[in-house]
């Protein structure tokens with residue numbers, strides 16, 4: 001089996017501009033976003049301004065994680081204990097966790113073999129008790145947002161986009177994260193922009209941003225330092241709890257110069273994905289679901305379904321590729337996987353979701369960062385295809401080995 005000369009978990013170096021700014025912040029010790037006087041935007045404020053401009057929205061709020069952004073979105077929309085919040089059953093455990101954090105009950109919606117929300121189940125579960133919908137664009141795969149937005153508009157239910165893995169994705173030419181009422185992004189190291197940890201909440205809504213800023217920990221009059229120009233703060237002064245989910249200046253300094261890298265990472269990530277997808281799709285045992293026609297993706301990983309694979313064969317694929325530097329993980333077979341809904345014991349009663357379960361038992365996940373070269377991508381594809389061939393034709397391979 002070919003071994004990869006790189007690990008798909010290795011990061012790109014942090015740009016020099018970021019390292020210079022970190023050095024100067026370390027020298028001055030100016031790490032807290034609210035230390036700078038009112039007229040001098042802190043590094044966190046400048047990141048927010050740049051990110052809002054990049055996304056073409058009125059407001060951005062930098063936070064310590066995307067999970068915090070989802071939680072604050074729910075809190076800012078006035079979600080109350082006992083409210084129901086629809087989420088896809090295929091997402092990261094942080095999403096139902098954010099709903100629980102807001103005191104609400106996550107309602108899991110079925111997800112199909114193409115990793116996208118099952119619209120019949122979504123329609124059926126969008127009851128009058130539903131107070132908000134969180135759409136996770138899981139692994140950057142976009143569900144049918146035209147249908148979802150229309151259904152939610154008709155039901156008068158706000159949509160929060162969990163775009164943690166969708167920075168740079170377009171839907172009908174519009175930036176993912178700007179379709180719903182609020183968009184949430186992650187700068188955790190396995191996402192497109194690497195801040196170690198970090199998150200961003202974006203919105204055009206004056207009330208949402210005022211609530212979110214105050215609850216993020218803008219105590220006293222620190223909301224003024226966000227330079228939003230919104231006049232919705234006066235009515236919520238001292239009225240909201242402060243959860244202290246702020247970003248610090250060091251994270252902002254690491255993140256901000258990477259915004260300029262986004263177009264390259266999106267372009268290369270998509271080309272890498274499509275190259276490996278085409279190679280894998282040549283195997284009769286592998287199926288990479290195509291993007292939806294409205295979608296222009298920005299992937300940094302690849303997902304594919306095993307076709308006519310037994311559970312033990314799928315387990316062998318995981319074992320065979322483990323040594324290669326590009327391990328394949330089958331979501332539902334990887335023990336305690338945080339993306340398998342049956343492991344979310346903290347939500348209370350876990351419903352039976354046969355479609356999502358069937359998908360998770362055959363859906364494979366593999367990181368495919370933008371920095372990989374063509375030979376590295378080919379080594380990854382060779383490793384997967386080689387393992388599939390070994391598993392599916394053991395007798396033939398054995399004969400070949402004997403006659404060699």
Ligand SMILES: *Cc1c(COP(=O)(O)O)cnc(C)c1O
Nearest residue numbers: 065066067092094164165186188
């Ligand atoms: C990573 C991720 C999150 C959580 O982001 P954090 O910044 O680590 O909190 C949420 N949703 C999805 C789809 C993710 O991939």
